[in-house]
Amino acid sequence: MTYSYDSFGKYYMQEASGHYFTEHLPDGWDTWEQEELDEWCEAHAWEPFEYHPTDWVFEQAWNLAVNIHTCVEKATESLEDTVAECEQEIHNLRTSYLDARLEMEKLNTMYDEVRQGEG
Numbered sequence: 001m002t003y004s005y006d007s008f009g010k011y012y013m014q015e016a017s018g019h020y021f022t023e024h025l026p027d028g029w030d031t032w033e034q035e036e037l038d039e040w041c042e043a044h045a046w047e048p049f050e051y052h053p054t055d056w057v058f059e060q061a062w063n064l065a066v067n068i069h070t071c072v073e074k075a076t077e078s079l080e081d082t083v084a085e086c087e088q089e090i091h092n093l094r095t096s097y098l099d100a101r102l103e104m105e106k107l108n109t110m111y112d113e114v115r116q117g118e119g
Helices: 007-017 034-044 054-118
Strands: none
Touching: 007 054, 034 054
């Protein structure tokens, strides 16, 4: 199995690893050579998994990381839509504010012209 150590792999896998190993994978684990990763996995395999091949244990942790990622994606999907709607509303409010400000400047200019004409 090929693993992609992008931010998904780094963070979700780091969290999931604590369910199969005695510790979470440490920061920077994604830069290790395969041999170093295998050695760490072997040294930190949780007791129920210590006699399983390290690549199998790692794959189980990876599958959990994928499941966590999928749950987070589904749970936050509606939030992303809501954030997009809020951003649009903020844009609309800024535009309205700027339009009102320009209108106020025009009115102030007209007022100043009227006052100057009176004097």
